[in-house]
Each structure stands twice: as C-alpha cells, then as structure tokens.
Amino acid sequence: xxxxxxxxxxxxxxxxxxxxxxxxxxxxxxxxxxxxxxxxxxxxxxxxxxxxxxxxxxxxxxxxxxxxxxxxxxxxxxxxxxxxxxxxxxxxxxxxxxxxxxxxxxxxxxxxxxxxxxxxxxxxxxxxxxxxxxxxxxxxxxxxxxxxxxxxxxxxxxxxxxxxxxxxxxxxxxxxxxxxxxxxxxxxxxxxxxxxxxxxxxxxxxxxxxxxxxxxxxxxxxxxxxxxxxxxxxxxxxxxxxxxxxxxxxxxxxxxxxxxxxxxxxxxxxxxxxxxxxxxxxxxxxxxxxxxxxxxxxxxxxxxxxxxxxxxxxxxxxxxxxxxxxxxxxxxxxxxxxxxxxxxxxxxxxxxxxxxxxxxxxxxxxxxxxxxxxxxxxxxxxxxxxxxxxxxxxx
Amino acid sequence: xxxxxxxxxxxxxxxxxxxxxxxxxxxxxxxxxxxxxxxxxxxxxxxxxxxxxxxxxxxxxxxxxxxxxxxxxxxxxxxxxxxxxxxxxxxxxxxxxxxxxxxxxxxxxxxxxxxxxxxxxxxxxxxxxxxxxxxxxxxxxxxxxxxxxxxxxxxxxxxxxxxxxxxxxxxxxxxxxxxxxxxxxxxxxxxxxxxxxxxxxxxxxxxxxxxxxxxxxxxxxxxxxxxxxxxxxxxxxxxxxxxxxxxxxxxxxxxxxxxxxxxxxxxxxxxxxxxxxxxxxxxxxxxxxxxxxxxxxxxxxxxxxxxxxxxxxxxxxxxxxxxxxxxxxxxxxxxxxxxxxxxxxxxxxxxxxxxxxxxxxxxxxxxx
Numbered sequence: 001x002x003x004x005x006x007x008x009x010x011x012x013x014x015x016x017x018x019x020x021x022x023x024x025x026x027x028x029x030x031x032x033x034x035x036x037x038x039x040x041x042x043x044x045x046x047x048x049x050x051x052x053x054x055x056x057x058x059x060x061x062x063x064x065x066x067x068x069x070x071x072x073x074x075x076x077x078x079x080x081x082x083x084x085x086x087x088x089x090x091x092x093x094x095x096x097x098x099x100x101x102x103x104x105x106x107x108x109x110x111x112x113x114x115x116x117x118x119x120x121x122x123x124x125x126x127x128x129x130x131x132x133x134x135x136x137x138x139x140x141x142x143x144x145x146x147x148x149x150x151x152x153x154x155x156x157x158x159x160x161x162x163x164x165x166x167x168x169x170x171x172x173x174x175x176x177x178x179x180x181x182x183x184x185x186x187x188x189x190x191x192x193x194x195x196x197x198x199x200x201x202x203x204x205x206x207x208x209x210x211x212x213x214x215x216x217x218x219x220x221x222x223x224x225x226x227x228x229x230x231x232x233x234x235x236x237x238x239x240x241x242x243x244x245x246x247x248x249x250x251x252x253x254x255x256x257x258x259x260x261x262x263x264x265x266x267x268x269x270x271x272x273x274x275x276x277x278x279x280x281x282x283x284x285x286x287x288x289x290x291x292x293x294x295x296x297x298x299x300x301x302x303x304x305x306x307x308x309x310x311x312x313x314x315x316x317x318x319x320x321x322x323x324x325x326x327x328x329x330x331x332x333x334x335x336x337x338x339x340x341x342x343x344x345x346x347x348x349x350x351x352x353x354x355x356x357x358x359x360x361x362x363x364x365x366x367x368x369x370x371x372x373x374x375x376x377x378x379x380x381x382x383x384x385x386x387x388x389x390x391x392x393x394x395x
Numbered sequence: 396x397x398x399x400x401x402x403x404x405x406x407x408x409x410x411x412x413x414x415x416x417x418x419x420x421x422x423x424x425x426x427x428x429x430x431x432x433x434x435x436x437x438x439x440x441x442x443x444x445x446x447x448x449x450x451x452x453x454x455x456x457x458x459x460x461x462x463x464x465x466x467x468x469x470x471x472x473x474x475x476x477x478x479x480x481x482x483x484x485x486x487x488x489x490x491x492x493x494x495x496x497x498x499x500x501x502x503x504x505x506x507x508x509x510x511x512x513x514x515x516x517x518x519x520x521x522x523x524x525x526x527x528x529x530x531x532x533x534x535x536x537x538x539x540x541x542x543x544x545x546x547x548x549x550x551x552x553x554x555x556x557x558x559x560x561x562x563x564x565x566x567x568x569x570x571x572x573x574x575x576x577x578x579x580x581x582x583x584x585x586x587x588x589x590x591x592x593x594x595x596x597x598x599x600x601x602x603x604x605x606x607x608x609x610x611x612x613x614x615x616x617x618x619x620x621x622x623x624x625x626x627x628x629x630x631x632x633x634x635x636x637x638x639x640x641x642x643x644x645x646x647x648x649x650x651x652x653x654x655x656x657x658x659x660x661x662x663x664x665x666x667x668x669x670x671x672x673x674x675x676x677x678x679x680x681x682x683x684x685x686x687x688x689x690x691x692x693x694x695x696x697x698x699x700x701x702x703x704x705x706x707x708x709x710x711x712x713x714x715x716x717x718x719x720x721x722x723x724x725x726x727x728x729x730x731x732x733x734x735x736x737x738x739x740x741x742x743x744x745x746x747x748x749x750x751x752x753x754x755x756x757x758x759x760x761x762x763x
Contacts, residue, residue: 027510131640134509139653186637186651193636351568 032060034105038079039164041149042126043115045085051118051126053092054083054150055104056164078161081153089129106133110168111141112185113149113204116228123199124192124226130185138186141171144221144228146205155206155213163215170217171202175248178241178267179234180220192226196361197344198337199223200240203231224337232331232339239328242289242321243340245272252293254316256309261300263313265293268379276345278353283364285342286371289321294380301389305381318374325372333366342368398463398686398697401533402603409611409618410539411679412592416619417546418676419588420626421498421645421669425727426587427630428639430580432566434627437577441584442620446613449592451743453612456599458746459755464596465690470754471745480741481691484593487737488684491591493711494726495677496521499670500712501719506646507666517709520674525705527678528685529698532601535678542671543618549668550622553661554629556652561632579727586731588623589616590738597683642719645669681708 041054057080082099086092093104112130114123130136145152157166174181180202191199200220207216220232232240241247247270256263269292277284295313298304304313332339343361347354357364403411423434430437459467464484468477500516508516527535602608630644633651641647649665652658685704689697716722749755 027508134506138647138650139659186634186647189640190635190637193640348564348567351571354568 029105033102035100035102037104037106037109038162039111039113039153039167040106040109041083041113041115041145041153042089042118043148043150044117044121047085050085050087051089051092052083052085052150053089053096054081054153055093055096056081056153056162057100057104058162077156079163081150083150089126090133093129106135107137109136109140110164111143111171113143113145113152113167114201115145115149116147118149119144119201119221119223119228122225122227123188123223127185127189127192127226131189136185138189139184141168142183142185142188142201143167143171143204143217144201146203151206152204152215155215157215167204167215167217170204170215173217174202176250177218177234178238178247178250179218180237181241181246192223194341194344195358196338197341198229198332198335198339199226200232200339222332222335222337222339224335229335229337230331232328235324236328236331239321239324239326240332240339242270242291242325243272243274243287243328245270247291251296252317252320254313254320256298256300256302256304257312258300258302260302261298263295263304263316264297264299265313265317265378266296268292268294274340274342274345276342276349278346278350282369283342283346283357283367284369284371285340285345287325287373289372289374291317291321291374291376292379293317293376294382295378296382298387301387303386305385310378314376314378318376321374321376322372325370329370336362336365338365398689398694399532399601401531401601403532403536403598403601405602405604405606405608405611407536407539408595408599408602408608409615410543411536411598411675412595412612412615413618413622414539414543414546414672414675415592415595415679416588416616417543417622418495418672418674419591419619420546420550420623420672421502421643422587423584423623423627424642424644425723426580426583427627427644428723429576429583429727430572431639432631432635433569433572433577434580434631435566435624436569437580437584438620438623438627440577440581441589442616444581445585445589445738446616448739448743449589449612449616450609451746452593452596453599453609455742455746455749456596456602457605457608458749460602460605461600462755463600463686463690464593465687467596467745467749471748471752478691481687484737485684485687485691487734488594488680488687489708489711490715490730491734492677492680492684493708493715494722494730495673495680496524496708497712497716497722499673499677501722502643502666502669505642505719506662514709514713517712520677521705521709521712524674524678524681525701527674528681529701532598532682535675535682539675542675546668546672547618547622549664550625550629553649553652553664554625556654556658556661557629557633557648560651561629562635563632565631565635582731582735583727586734586738587726588619590734591680592616593738593742594680594683596742597686598679681705 036058037055038058039056043052045052059078059080082096084092084095084099086095097103118126130140131138153163155163157163160166160169171182183201188199188201191197200222202217203219203221204215204217207214218234220237221228222230222232238247238250247267250267252265252267254263271290273288275286277286295304346357426437427434455467465481468480471477472480496517499520500513503516504511504513626645630638630648633648634644638644645665646662649661652661685697685700689700716725
C-alpha cells in the first residue's frame with residue numbers, strides 16, 4: 001500500500017518535472033520580438049558584386065493604432081523599410097539584423113520584387129534562397145520593377161496601409177483585365193526548370209501625377225534562362241493568356257457595324273485548346289479558342305442588340321483576339337523566348353522527336369506556324385436591350 | 396513458448412498493415428528524385444512485384460501457426476543457419492528502425508522545429524515508441540484503426556483542397572525515363588513501403604484465427620498503396636517539374652494550399668498525419684525487433700530489452716548519417732540492396748524448403 005503511495009507521488013512529481021522541461025520554449029519567438037516581413041525587394045548595390053535587399057517590416061506598435069485617429073499620426077507610417085547590402089540574399093538577410101536587432105520573420109512575405117538591373121543580370125542565382133528558406137512560402141508572389149525595387153516599396157498607398165499588401169492586391173486584380181497574371185515562386189521555379197520554356201513575371205512601376213506617386217502593375221517581363229530579355233505590353237500579355245486559357249475577364253473594344261461608334265464587350269468566359277502537330281518537319285500549333293462575352297457598353301445610337309449586328313461584332317472581336325495572339329507571338333519570336341510553353345506541349349505529345357527538337361529549339365521556335373480558330377459569342381446585353389435614344393416611331 | 400500473450404484479429408492485421416505502408420508516405424520522396432512524374436506507375440508496379448512475396452509471408456505464417464520468424468528459421472534451416480539468418484533479420488530491423496526514427500527527426504528539424512536539438516527529437520519519439528511497445532501488440536492494433544483513418548482523411552482532404560492547382564498534363568509523356576531508372580524506382584518502392592512488411596512475420600504469430608488472413612493482408616496492402624498513390628499523384632499534379640528539387644515534396648505541396656487567402660498554412664496537418672503514421676510503423680518495427688531478439692536469446696519476455704534497444708536506436712539514428720543527403724544516397728543505393736534477399740529470397744525459400752521437408756512435422760526445435 002505504502003509502495004503504491006510512493007509510486008503515485010513519484011508520478012505526480014514526474015509530471016511537474018515534465019511540465020517544466022517539455023514546455024518547448026527552445027526556439028520561442030514572441031510576437032513583439034518578430035520582425036514580420038511583408039515584402040522584399042532585391043536590387044543591385046553600388047558596390048559591384050553586391051546586392052541591396054530591402055525588407056518591408058510591420059511596426060507592431062503602430063500597425064493597429066495609428067489607423068484609427070488621423071490627428072496624432074497622420075504622417076506616421078505603419079511600416080519600416082530596412083535595407084542592407086550583401087554578397088548574397090541570405091548574407092543580406094542576416095546583415096539586416098544589425099539594423100533590426102532581430103532575425104527577419106519571412107513567413108508572411110507577400111511578394112518579392114526584383115529590380116530591373118538584377119532581372120537583366122539573371123534571377124537564377126537569387127531565387128534559390130526564396131525557395132530554400134524554411135520560413136518562405138512557395139506562394140509568395142514574384143514581380144519585376146521597371147526601375148528599382150526599393151522605390152516601389154517606398155510608395156505609401158492611399159487606400160492601404162502597407163505597400164506590400166497593396167502590391168499583392170494589385171497582382172490579384174489581374175482577373176479583371178488579364179493584362180498580366182499572377183506568378184508565384186513555385187511557378188517561376190517550375191518554368192526555370194524547363195530547358196526551353198521562358199519565364200514571366202508581372203511588371204510593377206511607379207506612375208507620377210500631380211497628386212503624387214502611384215504603384216501600377218501591368219505587362220510582364222520575359223526571361224530566358226533566368227535573364228530578362230524583354231517586356232510584354234499588356235495587350236500582348238492578353239494574347240499570351242488567350243492561348244494559355246488563362247483569360248478570366250477583360251474588355252474588348254470593336255467598332256460598331258455602322259462605324260459610328262464603339263461596341264465594348266466584357267469577356268465572361270474563355271477557353272483554349274492547343275494541339276501541337278508535326279507535319280513533314282514543320283511544327284504547327286492548332287489553337288482553338290472559345291470566348292463568351294457580354295455587351296457592356298456601346299457608344300453609337302444604332303441598336304446593337306440584334307443578331308446581324310451581333311454577328312459582325314463577334315467577327316470583329318475574333319479578329320481583335322487573333323491580332324493580340326499574333327502580336328504576342330511576334331514579339332516572342334523577336335526575343336526567341338517560348339512564352340507559350342509550346343516546347344512543353346511538343347515534349348508531352350512527341351516525346352520521341354523531342355530530343356532533336358530540344359537541341360535546336362532556338363532555331364525551330366521562329367519557324368512554328370500558328371493555326372488559330374476563334375469562336376466568339378455574345379451571350380448577354382446586361383440591363384439594356386436598346387441604346388438610349390429618341391424613339392424611332394416619329395420618323 | 397510464446398513471448399507475446401496478446402492476440403489480434405485478422406481485421407486488426409489489415410489496419411496494421413495499412414498503417415505500416417502509409418507510414419512510408421514521406422519515404423516515397425526517395426523514389427521521386429529518380430522516377431519524377433512516373434512515380435505513380437512505379438508504385439503500382441512495386442505493389443504488383445511485391446504482392447506475391449507478401450503472400451508467401453502469409454502462407455509461411457499459416458504453415459507455422461503460433462510461430463514467429465526466428466522460430467521458423469530455426470525449424471527450416473536448422474539451429475545454426477537459422478540463427479545466422481535471424482541475426483541478419485535482426486540487423487535489418489535494427490537499421491530500418493533507426494532510419495525511420497531519423498526520418499522523423501529530419502522532418503521535424505527541417506520543417507517544424509529547426510532550433511531544437513536533433514537528439515532530443517529522436518529521444519522523445521523513440522521513448523513514445525518504446526512505451527507503445529511495452530503495452531504490447533494488442534494496444535498497437537487497436538490504435539491502428541484510428542491512425543489509418545486519420546492518415547487517409549488528411550491525405551484525401553489536402554488533395555481536395557489542392558484540386559484547383561492540379562495540372563494533369565504533368566504526367567505526360569507517359570514513358571520518357573530510361574528503363575534503368577524505372578527499375579531502380581520499382582526496386583526502392585517494392586522494398587521500402589511494401590517489402591518491409593516482412594516485419595509482420597514477427598506479428599502474425601499473434602493472430603487468433605488464421606482464416607481470411609490472405610484477404611485482409613491484401614486489403615491492408617491495397618489501402619496503403621492507394622494512399623501512396625494519392626500522394627504521388629497529388630505531388631506530381633501540383634508541383635510538376637519542381638517535385639524533384641524539394642527536400643519533402645509532400646510538405647511543399649501542402650504549403651501551396653491557399654483557399655481564399657484564409658485556408659492557408661496547412662503544414663501542421665501533414666505534420667500530424669506523418670508523425671502518427673510513422674509512429675505506427677516504427678512501433679511495429681520496434682516490436683518485431685525486440686521480440687526477435689528475445690526469441691534469439693531465449694528470454695521469457697521482451698520487456699527487459701525495450702529500454703536498452705531504444706537507447707541503441709537513438710544512438711544509431713543520431714550518428715548513422717551525417718545529413719539527409721547522405722541518408723537518401725545510402726537508402727537509394729545501398730539500403731535496398733542488402734535488404735533485398737531478406738524480403739525477396741528467404742521467405743519464399745523457407746516456404747519451399749518447408750514444403751519439401753514436410754514441416755512442421757513435430758514439436759522439435761520449438762524449445763529455442
């Protein structure tokens with residue numbers, strides 16, 4: 001009986017002992033010790049061979065409070081952009097601790113912006129850290145700045161508190177225009193691993209007007225083997241997205257059948273199917289696109305809501321789509337960069353011929369022919385069935 | 396004399412086998428680096444190759460009811476050769492167990508607790524396994540139901556959440572890699588998740604009834620294989636070409652889950668599922684190891700061996716490899732070679748010899 005008592009007392013003390021030792025504070029980092037990074041920018045430093053890393057940190061004390069009252073901290077920023085140079089990204093990340101006093105906490109990083117100069121030099125050597133670091137998410141967005149990345153992170157947005165969150169919001173708005181598309185670390189790495197595919201990343205720039213500076217995301221940077229070789233204008237990006245089947249929405253403007261004004265269509269749905277074919281040595285890409293749109297605006301007095309007018313508008317919009325695709329294809333031939341991923345499609349279908357194609361891809365790419373078949377449909381006219389105009393009965 | 400007093404039903408065996416195979420979910424990463432997007436067919440081929448061998452284990456267990464592997468070896472090959480073979484098996488259990496314990500440690504140190512001392516993680520995990528083993532096979536068999544269902548639910552739910560990110564053209568072209576790599580992949584898969592079920596020859600003696608064992612073993616294997624298959628398909632479809640570069644593709648896949656920016660950071664799910672499944676696998680191996688050792692030494696109970704073996708396991712796990720790179724290299728190239736005869740040669744051979752010699756004819760040799 002006594003033995004049993006002793007044993008249970010021992011168990012009791014053991015539990016207390018475990019409570020103290022197993023509480024797991026070995027790598028505890030409390031919230032006030034964290035330097036939460038929400039955005040990062042990478043530029044070239046003035047010193048050759050070095051990079052300048054800018055990290056956008058959340059200021060804990062102001063993040064919640066300052067937004068409430070405008071009187072006290074009207075000008076105070078809720079973020080802190082801290083930068084440091086280093087021989088590599090990780091070197092710079094650790095150098096930053098000289099300024100912050102704490103390690104950076106990168107888990108909540110929204111976007112990584114690469115400066116124009118560093119993109120031209122090649123991202124291959126810089127992207128490794130962003131994939132390897134264990135706090136980094138593969139869903140972090142990747143962007144390329146027209147100028148310097150650190151400048152982009154310095155523009156305080158009007159509606160948002162943090163520039164980095166604002167940029168992430170802008171990137172996610174691609175669904176409305178299809179003028180660029182969202183690329184995250186994993187997508188970029190995946191494209192970089194293809195021997196022949198080009199890589200793309202949205203372009204972010206600063207627009208200066210009277211009221212101040214604004215961040216503007218449109219168009220995409222084209223990379224070949226990790227080096228930036230050119231830029232796609234937003235119409236060309238949409239041409240690319242038509243082929244990839246990634247157009248979510250957007251506006252197509254065609255002139256109305258009577259040539260008096262414009263018909264403005266909103267893309268509702270778009271699908272694509274690409275079938276590669278090798279016909280006696282020539283590579284033909286059969287691209288089939290099905291698009292549905294709604295008549296969202298018209299600037300002429302002619303009633304466009306009728307089958308004959310619809311047919312003409314549909315043809316005209318198909319022509320617009322075709323031109324966008326051809327524009328994208330032409331410019332990609334200029335860069336000789338396979339932005340469409342045609343090489344991967346060929347690889348998947350013609351795995352036997354692939355070996356010879358792969359070695360000569362740069363020569364083959366400009367000779368590829370496109371066979372584009374576009375089917376457009378206007379499926380609704382929104383709230384109006386006739387334009388606003390005087391009644392015709394008097395005539 | 397039987398060391399284990401507990402009895403399990405053949406339905407519990409089903410879940411033990413399923414959980415055991417599921418426990419290797421993380422280990423298919425060894426194969427992914429070699430077989431890339433063809434991993435799914437390698438898993439199917441591995442199952443097809445291993446299934447007949449596993450049925451020979453079942454046949455062996457049925458032929459010698461109530462006897463474990465060490466006893467069977469003694470009967471079939473005689474005292475001396477049988478002992479040598481049993482030591483070979485014990486070495487295999489010992490090493491495989493320490494590799495699996497190291498896997499857990501590497502998983503935690505890379506993804507979940509980077510600053511915690513490696514040895515501490517190993518000790519905590521091994522202590523848990525040791526505790527489970529002291530409770531006997533019945534307890535493990537009972538929890539296996541829960542573990543298998545949890546593992547399956549996690550894997551199915553994460554796959555559903557990732558469905559919009561899947562690109563099934565990642566599986567094309569179907570046959571691209573040279574055959575030698577596929578062969579190496581099949582070799583790895585047929586040994587690491589499936590072939591390791593040879594440890595069940597130490598457990599099948601506890602079956603209360605030997606009817607329907609074949610059917611239940613088959614379904615257990617099938618559940619395990621389907622789980623592996625779902626994971627392989629999910630990883631390939633989501634990660635595509637990049638699946639070969641990550642330390643743990645499954646983890647990376649889960650980190651990509653992003654449903655409306657709310658449902659993110661689901662790593663913990665795979666952390667939980669992985670830990671409990673590999674715990675089941677390690678406990679089964681641990682159990683097989685201590686029972687085999689005590690049978691070899693003629694002990695009445697395996698309990699005195701649990702603690703020393705746990706200590707040895709921790710030390711082996713901590714020192715055997717210097718890095719995960721080393722671990723992967725050895726497992727891919729050496730580990731699958733030395734364990735191949737134990738899995739593919741000896742059990743069917745024992746079955747053949749037993750048939751020819753007309754064993755088991757009498758109780759002779761059982762007293763070892």
